[in-house]
Each structure stands twice: as C-alpha cells, then as structure tokens.
Amino acid sequence: MFVTALAVWGMSLNTNAWKGEVTIATPNTQLLLHADENSDLRMDYYGSRSCTAAEVRDAGTAFNYPALPAFGAVDMVQLPALQIQHADGDLSSELKVEGYDVKEEGNAKVYVFTMRDKLQPLVVRLFYKAYHDVDVIETWTEIENLAKKAVTLKRYDSGHLVIRQGDVWITHLHGDWAAEAEPTTEPLKAGVKVIRNSDGARNAHLDAPEVMLSLDGRPQENQGRVIGAALCWSGNFELRFNTLLKKEHHFFAGIDPQSSEYVLDPKQTFATPHLALTFSTKGMSGVSRAFHRWARTCGGLHRGMKVGDILLNSWEGLYFDINEERMVQMMTDIAAFGGELFVMDDGWFGDKYPRNNDTSSLGDWVVDKRKLPGGIKALTDAARERGIKFGIWIEPECVNTKSELFEQHPEWALQVKGRDLKLGRGGTQLVLDMTNPKVQDFVFKVFDDLMTQYPEIAYIKWDANASIQNYGSTYLPKDRQQNLYVDYHLGLLKVLQRIRAKYPDVVIQDCASGGGRANYGLLPYFDEFWASDNTDALQRVYIQWGTSYFFPANAMACHINHCPYWNTGGRVIPVKFRCDVAMSGRLGIELQPKDMTDEERRQCTTCFADYKQLRPIVQTGDLYRLLSPYDRKGVASLMYVKDNAAALFIYKTDNYYNQPLPRIRLAGLDPAVTYTLTEKNVRVGQRPCALSGKRFTGRFLMDVGLEVPLREEYASRVFELTSN
Numbered sequence: 001m002f003v004t005a006l007a008v009w010g011m012s013l014n015t016n017a018w019k020g021e022v023t024i025a026t027p028n029t030q031l032l033l034h035a036d037e038n039s040d041l042r043m044d045y046y047g048s049r050s051c052t053a054a055e056v057r058d059a060g061t062a063f064n065y066p067a068l069p070a071f072g073a074v075d076m077v078q079l080p081a082l083q084i085q086h087a088d089g090d091l092s093s094e095l096k097v098e099g100y101d102v103k104e105e106g107n108a109k110v111y112v113f114t115m116r117d118k119l120q121p122l123v124v125r126l127f128y129k130a131y132h133d134v135d136v137i138e139t140w141t142e143i144e145n146l147a148k149k150a151v152t153l154k155r156y157d158s159g160h161l162v163i164r165q166g167d168v169w170i171t172h173l174h175g176d177w178a179a180e181a182e183p184t185t186e187p188l189k190a191g192v193k194v195i196r197n198s199d200g201a202r203n204a205h206l207d208a209p210e211v212m213l214s215l216d217g218r219p220q221e222n223q224g225r226v227i228g229a230a231l232c233w234s235g236n237f238e239l240r241f242n243t244l245l246k247k248e249h250h251f252f253a254g255i256d257p258q259s260s261e262y263v264l265d266p267k268q269t270f271a272t273p274h275l276a277l278t279f280s281t282k283g284m285s286g287v288s289r290a291f292h293r294w295a296r297t298c299g300g301l302h303r304g305m306k307v308g309d310i311l312l313n314s315w316e317g318l319y320f321d322i323n324e325e326r327m328v329q330m331m332t333d334i335a336a337f338g339g340e341l342f343v344m345d346d347g348w349f350g351d352k353y354p355r356n357n358d359t360s361s362l363g364d365w366v367v368d369k370r371k372l373p374g375g376i377k378a379l380t381d382a383a384r385e386r387g388i389k390f391g392i393w394i395e396p397e398c399v400n401t402k403s404e405l406f407e408q409h410p411e412w413a414l415q416v417k418g419r420d421l422k423l424g425r426g427g428t429q430l431v432l433d434m435t436n437p438k439v440q441d442f443v444f445k446v447f448d449d450l451m452t453q454y455p456e457i458a459y460i461k462w463d464a465n466a467s468i469q470n471y472g473s474t475y476l477p478k479d480r481q482q483n484l485y486v487d488y489h490l491g492l493l494k495v496l497q498r499i500r501a502k503y504p505d506v507v508i509q510d511c512a513s514g515g516g517r518a519n520y521g522l523l524p525y526f527d528e529f530w531a532s533d534n535t536d537a538l539q540r541v542y543i544q545w546g547t548s549y550f551f552p553a554n555a556m557a558c559h560i561n562h563c564p565y566w567n568t569g570g571r572v573i574p575v576k577f578r579c580d581v582a583m584s585g586r587l588g589i590e591l592q593p594k595d596m597t598d599e600e601r602r603q604c605t606t607c608f609a610d611y612k613q614l615r616p617i618v619q620t621g622d623l624y625r626l627l628s629p630y631d632r633k634g635v636a637s638l639m640y641v642k643d644n645a646a647a648l649f650i651y652k653t654d655n656y657y658n659q660p661l662p663r664i665r666l667a668g669l670d671p672a673v674t675y676t677l678t679e680k681n682v683r684v685g686q687r688p689c690a691l692s693g694k695r696f697t698g699r700f701l702m703d704v705g706l707e708v709p710l711r712e713e714y715a716s717r718v719f720e721l722t723s724n
C-alpha cells in the first residue's frame with residue numbers, strides 16, 4: 001500500500017494507478033475500502049471496529065462493490081450514485097483510482113480518493129472524513145469538469161453504502177406542518193424504496209433527509225446494530241434503497257436530480273453536500289447520541305456545546321397584534337418568571353404596507369412606527385433595564401406581492417416569465433431568487449442593518465414559510481434554469497457564511513413554518529430550530545421524540561403554550577405537564593403571560609428555576625430514550641446523562657381505568673454508583689412524590705427500574721439524579 005501525493009489533482013490526465021487497502025476508522029466504527037489494478041474504489045465493509053480487513057476478506061464477507069457506483073461501470077440493474085452526460089453525449093463514466101491523500105483537519109482525518117474517468121476529461125474526488133473522538137464518518141464528492149464544454153450531472157449522490165441483507169429495517173421521519181417528525185419504521189423489502197422531498201425550500205416537513213437502518217430486525221432503542229445517515233443539505237434530496245435478488249441492499253443519498261440535472265461549466269468543480277454516517281451497537285439511542293455529539297463538537301450545530309436561553313416568544317400570545325406596550329409588558333413578565341430572553345415575532349415591520357396579517361409587507365424590513373413609536377431601540381432599552389436579552393423575527397428570503405420591495409424589484413421573486421405567479425401564504429407570498437447575487441446582498445443587508453443599527457439584538461428568528469412553486473429565475477440563463485433548486489441553496493449558504501463571518505455570536509433560530517428546516521445543511525449556521533408550530537404538549541411528546549432521533553436537545557426549541565389550544569381543537573393540558581415537556585429540550589414559553597392563572601405563573605417560575613439546574617444535563621448530556629410514546633404503553637420516558645448526574649422525564653400519555661403502568665428501567669448510568677432522586681418542577685400545591693430523596697444504585701435503576709406514581713390524567717414527573 002502506498003499513498004500518492006496528489007499535488008496535481010485535476011490538472012492533467014495521468015495514468016498512474018493505485019491499488020491497495022485503506023481502513024477509515026472512528027473510535028468504534030470502520031469503513032474498509034480497497035482498489036485493484038486499474039479499478040475504481042471498492043467498498044468492503046462498514047460497521048463495528050471489531051474485525052480486521054483480512055478477516056473480512058478471508059471470511060468471504062467483503063462486499064467488493066464500487067464505493068461510488070457510476071452509470072456505465074456497474075451492472076445496469078444496479079442503481080448508480082453518479083451519472084454524468086459528457087459534452088459528446090456519452091452517459092457513462094468509468095472511474096479509476098489514481099491515489100489517495102490523507103490530512104488531519106481539526107479532530108478528524110480526511111481521506112480523499114482521486115478517480116479519473118478512463119475516457120472523458122473528468123475527475124471525481126471521493127472524500128471520507130473520520131472523527132477521532134466521535135463515531136461519525138462524513139462522505140461527499142467533488143466532480144471536476146476538465147472538458148472545454150459543459151457537462152450535465154444527471155445524478156450526483158453524496159454517498160453510497162452497501163448493507164448485507166438480513167432482517168434490515170429503516171426508520172425515517174415523516175410528517176406535515178404541525179405534525180413533524182413522526183418516525184416511520186418498516187422492513188426493507190425487495191425493490192426500490194425512495195424517500196424524497198421536493199418542497200424546494202424546506203426539506204424537513206414531509207420527509208426528512210435522515211434515516212436509521214437497523215440491521216437486527218425491528219429497531220430497539222438501547223440495543224442492536226443500527227446505521228444512521230444524515231444528508232447535510234437544505235434543498236431537495238433523495239434517499240434510495242435498492243434491494244435486488246442478491247445478498248445486499250444499496251443505500252444512496254444525495255441531492256434529488258429531479259428537475260435538477262445540474263449543468264456544470266467547463267473547468268468548474270461541483271462539491272456535493274456531506275452525508276454524515278454513524279454506526280452503533282447500542283440501538284437507535286446510540287445512533288442519536290453519536291449524531292448529537294457530532295453536532296455539538298464537530299460543527300454540525302453552530303451553538304456547539306452552548307446552552308440556549310429560556311425565552312418568551314410573542315407569536316402565539318399575540319400573533320400580529322403587537323405594539324410597544326405589549327412588548328414591554330411581555331418583557332416584564334418573562335423577566336419576573338426568571339426568563340432570560342424576549343423575542344418579538346412577526347408583525348413589527350412595514351411602512352407603506354403595515355404587517356397586520358400574512359398578506360403583506362415581507363421584504364419591507366422597516367419598523368412600523370405606528371405600533372412601535374420608540375422603534376427597536378426602545379425595546380432593546382426595555383430588555384436591558386429588565387436584565388434580559390432581546391430577539392427579533394425576520395423572513396428575509398420571502399416577499400409579498402403587496403410590499404414596496406416587490407414594487408421596486410418584481411424580478412427578484414422566483415417566477416416563470418409569461419406564467420401566472422403561484423402565490424403562497426396569505427395569497428401573496430413569493431420566494432426571492434437566492435441564485436441572484438443582488439438578492440443575496442439584499443438578504444445579507446436585512447440581517448446586517450438590524451445588527452448594526454441595534455447591536456444589542458442577541459437573537460434572530462429566521463423564518464421561511466414558503467416552498468418554491470415558481471420554477472424559474474430571471475437571473476439564471478435559460479440553459480441553466482435546471483440549476484435553480486441547487487443554486488438557491490448554495491446562494492443561501494453564501495449569505496449565511498457572510499453573516500457568520502461578521503456575527504459569530506448572535507443566536508439564530510432556524511424556523512420554517514415550524515420544523516420545516518431542521519436539517520444539518522443549515523444547522524452549522526444556526527443555533528437551534530423551532531421544532532413545530534404545534535405547541536400542544538401531548539403532541540410535542542411525539543414530535544420531540546422523533547426529532548431527537550437526529551437532533552440534540554440544545555438545538556430543539558420547545559415552548560410552553562397556552563390552553564385551550566386551537567391547534568388541537570381546544571385541548572386543555574395542565575401547566576405542569578406543559579412545563580415538563582418543554583423542559584426536555586431548549587425551554588421557552590409561547591403565550592400571553594397576562595392571560596395566565598396564578599397557578600400557571602407559579603408553576604412556570606418553579607419550572608424556570610429548576611430548569612436552570614438541569615439545563616447543562618438536558619442540553620448537553622447523552623440522551624437515552626426509554627419508553628416510546630409510539631409503543632402505546634400509556635407512558636413515555638427519556639433521560640439525559642452527563643457525568644454522574646441525570647435528568648429523567650416521564651409523561652403519562654394515556655389514561656384509563658385499571659391501567660397497568662410500565663416499570664421504567666433507566667439507562668446510561670454507572671451500575672456501581674449510588675444516585676439520589678430529587679423530584680423537580682413539583683406541581684404547585686403538591687409535595688414531591690415518595691421516590692424523591694431516595695437513593696438507588698445505577699444497577700438497580702437499570703436492571704429493576706422504577707414505578708413512578710402517575711395517577712391523574714396528564715401526570716408527569718421530572719427527576720434529577722445526583723451521585724453525591
């Protein structure tokens with residue numbers, strides 16, 4: 001085995017060939033690859049680190065299949081991960097590895113394999129980035145067009161995995177507005193299974209770009225071998241599973257080429273989004289912990305290990321009905337509860353067209369002085385006086401037809417010349433053309449103006465409430481229109497990179513009609529996301545459960561709502577349950593405090609104080625999901641562990657006569673350590689339950705478990721476990 005120094009990547013058609021084996025490893029996982037004489041790169045194994053390449057080969061279990069199957073090089077019944085139409089019309093590619101290079105990058109080792117087409121002037125570089133302290137390997141490609149003419153990328157997946165057939169099941173998140181992240185679990189059967197999202201702008205509402213593959217039958221939370229995959233992209237994607245009558249499944253993940261066969265100009269290189277892969281022998285919770293750790297320590301989430309503030313968001317308390325007096329009143333209330341941040345949501349802007357509802361004003365990011373005579377300055381002053389921070393809502397990628405921006409720049413909206421505009425929210429909403437550098441400058445300026453005029457703004461809620469319905473750009477040339485879906489997101493990323501270069505510290509929330517943009521394409525620039533516009537606490541038990549499969553608690557904004565709650569037909573849920581559910585993520589509150597009862601106020605104050613103690617464990621600890629609400633046992637439970645402390649959450653999700661309540665067996669504790677249980681956020685007017693103050697070994701808690709009193713409807717308990 002030898003390593004070629006690839007100093008001339010893509011510079012010349014050289015015919016050097018490399019053959020050999022490579023092991024790409026993280027602490028507990030490995031990917032085994034090799035190349036033969038004149039061959040492409042071959043994948044032999046992905047899984048636990050408990051075997052050697054020689055064992056895999058000698059046992060006859062090496063896959064020996066192209067790591068990046070190209071159309072024309074693999075058996076036609078297999079699906080390709082890469083298909084390029086070359087300038088002369090040739091649809092095939094036959095890649096040959098020239099060599100590979102390895103470099104240390106932060107806490108990871110990056111391997112780059114350079115492959116060159118045997119006929120066409122094309123270089124494909126296949127990357128694997130393996131982290132030293134987290135079990136995640138990222139993979140992606142760079143496609144370099146060395147021809148004198150453009151080529152078309154007809155398929156350009158980020159990565160591909162071979163998986164041995166057996167009793168393999170997949171779990172992916174499916175949902176809708178206000179019903180995000182419902183896990184769908186199904187066995188992988190013969191044929192092709194495709195999961196895709198074609199929204200254009202928000203890729204996590206209906207189907208999401210993450211998946212788990214359980215290799216040992218129906219997946220379990222805390223045992224079994226599971227592969228996790230997350231495509232780090234905010235646009236349309238496609239996850240494909242191909243199962244033929246052979247012994248393997250093939251998994252592919254990448255940008256959806258439908259309506260996006262990308263035209264790559266001469267001498268240009270296209271870099272695909274990263275696909276983050278993990279493998280765990282500790283079930284789905286094990287995969288989640290790997291993704292959470294990767295997000296928090298390897299750049300997947302801008303916030304990293306930082307914890308989020310307890311905030312009040314004005315939306316569900318006031319909707320568009322904001323004014324200075326109400327903003328100040330809300331700030332006074334959240335400060336009195338012990339909160340740390342106030343966020344003014346939609347409704348604060350528009351001069352010629354005031355934003356009183358969703359039919360106008362997007363694009364006109366000037367303060368509506370009728371509502372806020374003292375401007376934003378008066379609000380940041382008021383926040384400072386109350387000892388809290390101030391945040392504000394924007395939706396900079398969109399415009400309403402009723403706005404000054406649209407009057408001045410109708411060409412900035414995505415549109416197809418000669419066709420009627422398809423209008424979104426409010427019957428007037430359009431998406432701006434983020435492929436256009438002038439629009440990118442405008443969107444940057446919306447953010448930059450706010451921050452330079454009001455440097456005390458500590459938090460921006462960045463919303464995106466539209467899909468791309470008008471498939472056309474006045475900026476892109478007519479023979480590049482198919483690049484729109486991709487170039488939109490590359491344009492968005494450029495703006496976000498500029499923003500982060502200038503404003504690394506402002507907290508930015510990623511919102512898109514709720515959880516429509518919970519994805520790892522955007523989270524490197526955002527600190528958290530709004531998990532759902534549905535804040536009903538019982539619904540949130542389910543939504544937050546699914547969301548936690550891939551995203552850490554410090555990224556997941558969870559707010560206490562007001563009841564009766566319109567989104568669930570006027571359901572009334574006790575404030576204690578609402579608090580306990582929101583406490584399992586980044587806690588906030590979303591109501592008009594003026595309308596709260598005395599009990600609600602007291603409970604929230606207790607909740608905030610207790611949450612501050614639990615927050616480091618919840619927001620940066622290791623998650624163990626214990627009892628799934630989807631298993632319909634009447635109770636859901638999860639816990640976070642950090643060092644020798646833990647936070648345990650238990651929710652009664654159903655209530656009926658003679659109900660057998662499941663015993664809750666904890667996980668992730670040290671069996672030899674004795675823990676003290678302390679009930680937190682005790683219901684106002686009640687005493688802690690009998691378990692509070694008791695001491696148990698980790699072994700007892702994990703092997704025997706607890707029977708927690710949950711008598712009344714919507715009963716819930718939160719415990720802190722401490723070891724001293």
Ligand code: GLA
Pocket residue numbers: 315345346393463465511512513514530532533
């Ligand atoms: C979206 C968001 C909400 C709120 C509204 C404002 O629906 O998800 O949280 O910000 O927009 O219009």
